[in-house]
Amino acid sequence: MSETPADNVVRTYIDTHRDAFLEDLAEWLRIPSVSAQPEHADDVRRSAEWLAAHLAKTGFPVAEVWETPGAPAVFAEWPSDDPGAPTVLVYGHHDVQPAELADGWHTEPFEPVVKDGRMYARGAADDKGQVFFHTLGVRAHLAATGAEAPAVHLKLLVEGEEESGSAHFRALVEREAARLAADVVIVSDTGMWSETTPTVCTGMRGVADCEIDLHGPDQDIHSGAFGGAVPNPATVAARLVAALHDADEKVAIPGFYDNVAELTDEERQLIAELPFDEDEWLRTAKSHAAAGEKGYSTLERVWARPTAEVNGIGGGYQGPGGKTIVPASAHLKLSFRLVSGQDPYEIEAAVRDWVAAHVPDGIRHSLVFGAPTRPCLTPLGHPALRSVVRAMERAFGQKVRFTREGGSGPAADLQDVLGAPVLFLGISVPSDGWHAPNEKVELDLLLKGVETAAHLWTDLAAHWRPAA
Amino acid sequence: MSETPADNVVRTYIDTHRDAFLEDLAEWLRIPSVSAQPEHADDVRRSAEWLAAHLAKTGFPVAEVWETPGAPAVFAEWPSDDPGAPTVLVYGHHDVQPAELADGWHTEPFEPVVKDGRMYARGAADDKGQVFFHTLGVRAHLAATGAEAPAVHLKLLVEGEEESGSAHFRALVEREAARLAADVVIVSDTGMWSETTPTVCTGMRGVADCEIDLHGPDQDIHSGAFGGAVPNPATVAARLVAALHDADEKVAIPGFYDNVAELTDEERQLIAELPFDEDEWLRTAKSHAAAGEKGYSTLERVWARPTAEVNGIGGGYQGPGGKTIVPASAHLKLSFRLVSGQDPYEIEAAVRDWVAAHVPDGIRHSLVFGAPTRPCLTPLGHPALRSVVRAMERAFGQKVRFTREGGSGPAADLQDVLGAPVLFLGISVPSDGWHAPNEKVELDLLLKGVETAAHLWTDLAAHWRPAA
Structure with a gap:
C-alpha cells in the first residue's frame, strides 16, 4: 500500500x-x-x-x-x-x-x-x-x-x-x-x-414485515361488567407475540427455518476472528443484555440468523391514569429478518397460517404484509x-x-x-x-x-x- | 302490591x-x-x-x-x-x-x-x-x-x-x-x-389496577442491526400478558386464588335461575364470543370470579407504515377484579413478585398500583x-x-x-x-x-x- x-x-x-x-x-x-x-x-x-x-x-x-x-x-x-x-x-x-x-x-x-x-x-x-x-x-x-x-x-x-x-x-x-x-x-x-x-x-438479511389488526368487542367495554367472560384483543395480540418464540428463542412458526442456509464452520470461524467486544457492542446497541437464539453468538444472531421482532404493539387505553375497559382492538407491527435460503413469500404464507391458527373465536383479524426485501x-x-x-x-x-x-x-x-x-x-x-x-x-x-x-x-x- | x-x-x-x-x-x-x-x-x-x-x-x-x-x-x-x-x-x-x-x-x-x-x-x-x-x-x-x-x-x-x-x-x-x-x-x-x-x-367485585413500564434499549434501535440479539421490551410486555393466564384461563399468578370465597351450590343455583340469554348478553357486551375461566358460566365469571385483564398495551412504533426498530420501551395497564376473600394488598404483592420473576436481564421495569377497591x-x-x-x-x-x-x-x-x-x-x-x-x-x-x-x-x- x-x-x-x-x-x-x-x-x-x-x-x-x-x-x-x-x-x-x-x-x-x-x-x-x-x-x-x-x-x-x-x-x-x-x-x-x-x-x-x-x-x-x-x-x-x-x-x-x-x-x-x-x-x-x-x-x-x-x-x-x-x-x-x-x-x-x-x-x-x-x-x-x-x-x-x-x-x-x-x-x-x-x-x-x-x-x-x-x-x-x-x-x-x-x-x-x-x-x-x-x-x-x-x-x-x-x-x-x-x-x-x-x-x-x-x-x-x-x-x-x-x-x-x-x-x-x-x-x-x-x-x-x-x-x-x-x-x-x-x-x-x-x-x-x-x-x-x-x-x-x-x-x-432480508425482511418481511406485517401489520396485524385484532378486533374484539365492537367498542371498548367495561372490564367490570364484562371482563373475564369475553376475549380481549390486547390479550390475543400479546399471546401472538409471546408465541412467536420457543423457550430457546427460536422462531416457533412452523416452517420458518425450512430452507435456512446454515452457517458453515468456516463462516463461523471468520466471524469469531473479528475483534468483537460484547460490552462495547451492547453500548452501541444502547442495550443492557445480550439475548437471542440459543446456540449462536451475538454476531451470528444479527448477521446470519433469521428473527421475528415486534416493532410496535398497541391496544386499549394508553393515556394518563387508568381506564377499566376490555379494549375493542389491538394492533401489531411485526418484522421478520430473513437469511439466505428463505423466500419471503413462503414466510408470509407460514405467518398467515400461524396467525389464523392462533386467533380464538370472537376475535376478527386482518393481516397485511408490506413488500418484502430478500436476503x-x-x-x-x-x-x-x-x-x-x-x-x-x-x-x-x-x-x-x-x-x-x-x-x-x-x-x-x-x-x-x-x-x-x-x-x-x-x-x-x-x-x-x-x-x-x-x-x-x-x-x-x-x-x-x-x-x-x-x-x-x-x-x-x-x-x-x-x-x- | x-x-x-x-x-x-x-x-x-x-x-x-x-x-x-x-x-x-x-x-x-x-x-x-x-x-x-x-x-x-x-x-x-x-x-x-x-x-x-x-x-x-x-x-x-x-x-x-x-x-x-x-x-x-x-x-x-x-x-x-x-x-x-x-x-x-x-x-x-x-x-x-x-x-x-x-x-x-x-x-x-x-x-x-x-x-x-x-x-x-x-x-x-x-x-x-x-x-x-x-x-x-x-x-x-x-x-x-x-x-x-x-x-x-x-x-x-x-x-x-x-x-x-x-x-x-x-x-x-x-x-x-x-x-x-x-x-x-x-x-x-x-x-x-x-x-x-x-x-x-x-x-x-373489587379491583386493583397497575401500570407497568418496561425499558430495554436506551432509545429505539435498528431491528436489522441489533434485532435478534437484545431483549425487546414489547416482547417482554407481551409475554407478561400471555403468562397472566393458564390454559384453562385461570389467573396464573401464584397465590391469586388463595383466599377466594368460592361460590356455594345455592348461589350457583340462584344465578342459574335468572333468565340469562347468552346471545343477548353478547350483544350487550358488543362481543362475538364468550370466553373465560374453565368450569364457570358467563354470569359466574363476571359476578363471582376474579380476573386479570389488560386494559391497555403500548410499545414501539404505532404510526402509519412500518418502522423496523427494537423499541426502547413498552407499557402495560392491567387490572385485577377481586372477589370476597381477596385482599387487594396481598394481590398487589403477589403481582409484584410475579412480574419481577418474569422480567429478563436487560429489561428494567417499574410497577405502580393505584388505590384498590375492595370486593x-x-x-x-x-x-x-x-x-x-x-x-x-x-x-x-x-x-x-x-x-x-x-x-x-x-x-x-x-x-x-x-x-x-x-x-x-x-x-x-x-x-x-x-x-x-x-x-x-x-x-x-x-x-x-x-x-x-x-x-x-x-x-x-x-x-x-x-x-x-
Missing part, C-alpha cells in the same frame, strides 16, 4: 472541495424525505429533484427523476470513453426514516449540525451521506486520471422508498432493466465494523470484490476484513432482475444511529468513502474486463 | 317535575368531570360545586363541598324529625370516565341528547343519573308524607374520584366518620338485570334489604330478583370504616354503555328510581328501628 501520485491528487482534490461538499450534503439533509409518512410525499419528491439537479451539476450527462406508483427514484449515468470497461450500477436511497425532535433528538433531525467531526441529521448515514460520497468520489477520480469521463461506465440508481419497504422498486428495476444493465452492482447502504477496522460487507450474499470470489477491497485499503491505509449486515436492502432484487452480482461499499459505523434519534455520520469516514470511490473505478477498469 | 294514595301522590309529583328534573340533570352532565385526566381537574371541582348548590336548592339543610388531596366530594344531610329513625347514607360519584367524540360517540359526550326515551351523555348512567334520582326522590317522598323532613335521617356522600380509583376516598371517610355515621349505606352506582327484570345487587357482599338477611326490595316492587309493580355486579365501587370502604352494612339500589341496565361511547340512561327507569327512593324512606322508617 505504497503512496502513488494518484493518491495525493485524490486527497488534495478532496481537501479542496470538502467544505462545499459538506454544505451541499447539509442542504439535501434539510429535506425531510420520510417515505413512510404520506404527509412527507412532497418532500420525498423534492429530495429526488434536488439530487437529480446535483448529479447533473456533478457532471453526469444523464440525471433523471424516475416516477414510480409511489415515491420517485433518481437515475444518473456517465459512460466511460472505453467501451470495453465494466458497467457499474451504484445503488442507494434518498428517503429516510421518520424522525421527530420529541423522539429524543438533541437537535432538530432535519437541521444538520456539525459537531466534534460528525454531522448529525436524519439520513446523514442512512443513506444520503453514503449516496453523496459517490458525487465527490467521481470528481476526485477524474482529477486523478485527468480524463473527461470515468474509467468505468458509471450508473447510479437512488430509490425513494427503501425505508418504507421498497414497494415499487422491483417493478421499477424490471421496467428499466435495459438502462440499468450492469456487470456489477455496488450497494452503498451498509456499514463497517468500526472506525478503526474497515470492512466489506458480504451479505445482508443476499456476495460471491466471495468475484474480481470486483477484490477491487473494492484494494480501493478501501488505499483509502484507509490498512487491511480490510469481511463482515455481514443484519439489516436489509433491496440488493437482492437488483441481483435477481439484472443478473449481476451485488457488492457492498459502506462507510457507516454502528454508532451512527440508523433509524434512531441523533443519527450522524463521521466526517473522516465519509471522506474515506469519497477516496475509496475515486480509486475504485480506476482499479476496476484496470483489473476486470467483463465478457461482452 | 296494591296501589295506595301515596303511590299516586308520588307519581303525580314526579310527572309534574319531570321536565325540570331532566333539564337540571342535563346541565350537570355538561360538566366534563373526568377525574382521570388532570386537564379536567377544574371541571371536577365545578361539578362538585354545581351539585352542592343543587342539593341545597332541593332542601338539604347541609350541602357542602368536601376537599380531599385529590378531587372534591359533596356531602349533604337532611335529618328526620323522628330522632329514633334509621340513619341512611346514600353513596354515589360525580366524576365520569374519559370520553372523546373520536372514540365512537354519535354525539358530543358532554352535550346531553334526549332521543327515543333515553338521555345520551357521559355520566348519564354512571353515575350522575343515579345520584340525581335521589334529589327528586326525596322531594316526592315529602310530597307523599306531607312532612317537612324525610322519614329517615338522610345523608348523601358523592365522591369525585371513583373513575380514577377513589385514591383519597377511604381517608376522607375515616376523617369524616363521625358526620358520615349511618345505620346502613345505600350505594346507587350499580345496575339491574334488564328493563323488564328489576333486581337488587348483593355484591360487587363486598350484602348480608342477605338485613331488614333494610327487604325495604329496598319492597320499595322497588312498589315502583316497578313486579317481583324483584337478586344479582351481583362485576364492576367495583368503594362500597367496601364504607362498610369497613363506618361499620354499616352496604346495600345497592341502582336502576341502570347493561345496554347503558358504562365506560363506553354513547353512554345513556333510560328515562323511564330513571323515574322508577325516583319513585323507589320516594317509597324507600317511608318503608325503612316504618319497618326498622335500629338499636341506639
Whole structure:
C-alpha cells in the first residue's frame, strides 16, 4: 500500500472541495424525505429533484427523476470513453426514516449540525451521506486520471422508498432493466465494523414485515361488567407475540427455518476472528443484555440468523391514569429478518397460517404484509470484490476484513432482475444511529468513502474486463 | 302490591317535575368531570360545586363541598324529625370516565341528547343519573308524607374520584366518620338485570389496577442491526400478558386464588335461575364470543370470579407504515377484579413478585398500583334489604330478583370504616354503555328510581328501628 501520485491528487482534490461538499450534503439533509409518512410525499419528491439537479451539476450527462406508483427514484449515468470497461450500477436511497425532535433528538433531525467531526441529521448515514460520497468520489477520480469521463461506465440508481419497504422498486428495476444493465452492482447502504477496522460487507438479511389488526368487542367495554367472560384483543395480540418464540428463542412458526442456509464452520470461524467486544457492542446497541437464539453468538444472531421482532404493539387505553375497559382492538407491527435460503413469500404464507391458527373465536383479524426485501450474499470470489477491497485499503491505509449486515436492502432484487452480482461499499459505523434519534455520520469516514470511490473505478477498469 | 294514595301522590309529583328534573340533570352532565385526566381537574371541582348548590336548592339543610388531596366530594344531610329513625347514607360519584367524540360517540359526550326515551351523555348512567334520582326522590317522598323532613335521617356522600380509583376516598371517610355515621349505606352506582327484570345487587367485585413500564434499549434501535440479539421490551410486555393466564384461563399468578370465597351450590343455583340469554348478553357486551375461566358460566365469571385483564398495551412504533426498530420501551395497564376473600394488598404483592420473576436481564421495569377497591357482599338477611326490595316492587309493580355486579365501587370502604352494612339500589341496565361511547340512561327507569327512593324512606322508617 505504497503512496502513488494518484493518491495525493485524490486527497488534495478532496481537501479542496470538502467544505462545499459538506454544505451541499447539509442542504439535501434539510429535506425531510420520510417515505413512510404520506404527509412527507412532497418532500420525498423534492429530495429526488434536488439530487437529480446535483448529479447533473456533478457532471453526469444523464440525471433523471424516475416516477414510480409511489415515491420517485433518481437515475444518473456517465459512460466511460472505453467501451470495453465494466458497467457499474451504484445503488442507494434518498428517503429516510421518520424522525421527530420529541423522539429524543438533541437537535432538530432535519437541521444538520456539525459537531466534534460528525454531522448529525436524519439520513446523514442512512443513506444520503453514503449516496453523496459517490458525487465527490467521481470528481476526485477524474482529477486523478485527468480524463473527461470515468474509467468505468458509471450508473447510479437512488430509490425513494427503501425505508418504507421498497414497494415499487422491483417493478421499477424490471421496467428499466435495459438502462440499468450492469456487470456489477455496488450497494452503498451498509456499514463497517468500526472506525478503526474497515470492512466489506458480504451479505445482508432480508425482511418481511406485517401489520396485524385484532378486533374484539365492537367498542371498548367495561372490564367490570364484562371482563373475564369475553376475549380481549390486547390479550390475543400479546399471546401472538409471546408465541412467536420457543423457550430457546427460536422462531416457533412452523416452517420458518425450512430452507435456512446454515452457517458453515468456516463462516463461523471468520466471524469469531473479528475483534468483537460484547460490552462495547451492547453500548452501541444502547442495550443492557445480550439475548437471542440459543446456540449462536451475538454476531451470528444479527448477521446470519433469521428473527421475528415486534416493532410496535398497541391496544386499549394508553393515556394518563387508568381506564377499566376490555379494549375493542389491538394492533401489531411485526418484522421478520430473513437469511439466505428463505423466500419471503413462503414466510408470509407460514405467518398467515400461524396467525389464523392462533386467533380464538370472537376475535376478527386482518393481516397485511408490506413488500418484502430478500436476503443476499456476495460471491466471495468475484474480481470486483477484490477491487473494492484494494480501493478501501488505499483509502484507509490498512487491511480490510469481511463482515455481514443484519439489516436489509433491496440488493437482492437488483441481483435477481439484472443478473449481476451485488457488492457492498459502506462507510457507516454502528454508532451512527440508523433509524434512531441523533443519527450522524463521521466526517473522516465519509471522506474515506469519497477516496475509496475515486480509486475504485480506476482499479476496476484496470483489473476486470467483463465478457461482452 | 296494591296501589295506595301515596303511590299516586308520588307519581303525580314526579310527572309534574319531570321536565325540570331532566333539564337540571342535563346541565350537570355538561360538566366534563373526568377525574382521570388532570386537564379536567377544574371541571371536577365545578361539578362538585354545581351539585352542592343543587342539593341545597332541593332542601338539604347541609350541602357542602368536601376537599380531599385529590378531587372534591359533596356531602349533604337532611335529618328526620323522628330522632329514633334509621340513619341512611346514600353513596354515589360525580366524576365520569374519559370520553372523546373520536372514540365512537354519535354525539358530543358532554352535550346531553334526549332521543327515543333515553338521555345520551357521559355520566348519564354512571353515575350522575343515579345520584340525581335521589334529589327528586326525596322531594316526592315529602310530597307523599306531607312532612317537612324525610322519614329517615338522610345523608348523601358523592365522591369525585371513583373513575380514577377513589385514591383519597377511604381517608376522607375515616376523617369524616363521625358526620358520615349511618345505620346502613345505600350505594346507587350499580345496575339491574334488564328493563323488564328489576333486581337488587348483593355484591360487587373489587379491583386493583397497575401500570407497568418496561425499558430495554436506551432509545429505539435498528431491528436489522441489533434485532435478534437484545431483549425487546414489547416482547417482554407481551409475554407478561400471555403468562397472566393458564390454559384453562385461570389467573396464573401464584397465590391469586388463595383466599377466594368460592361460590356455594345455592348461589350457583340462584344465578342459574335468572333468565340469562347468552346471545343477548353478547350483544350487550358488543362481543362475538364468550370466553373465560374453565368450569364457570358467563354470569359466574363476571359476578363471582376474579380476573386479570389488560386494559391497555403500548410499545414501539404505532404510526402509519412500518418502522423496523427494537423499541426502547413498552407499557402495560392491567387490572385485577377481586372477589370476597381477596385482599387487594396481598394481590398487589403477589403481582409484584410475579412480574419481577418474569422480567429478563436487560429489561428494567417499574410497577405502580393505584388505590384498590375492595370486593363486598350484602348480608342477605338485613331488614333494610327487604325495604329496598319492597320499595322497588312498589315502583316497578313486579317481583324483584337478586344479582351481583362485576364492576367495583368503594362500597367496601364504607362498610369497613363506618361499620354499616352496604346495600345497592341502582336502576341502570347493561345496554347503558358504562365506560363506553354513547353512554345513556333510560328515562323511564330513571323515574322508577325516583319513585323507589320516594317509597324507600317511608318503608325503612316504618319497618326498622335500629338499636341506639
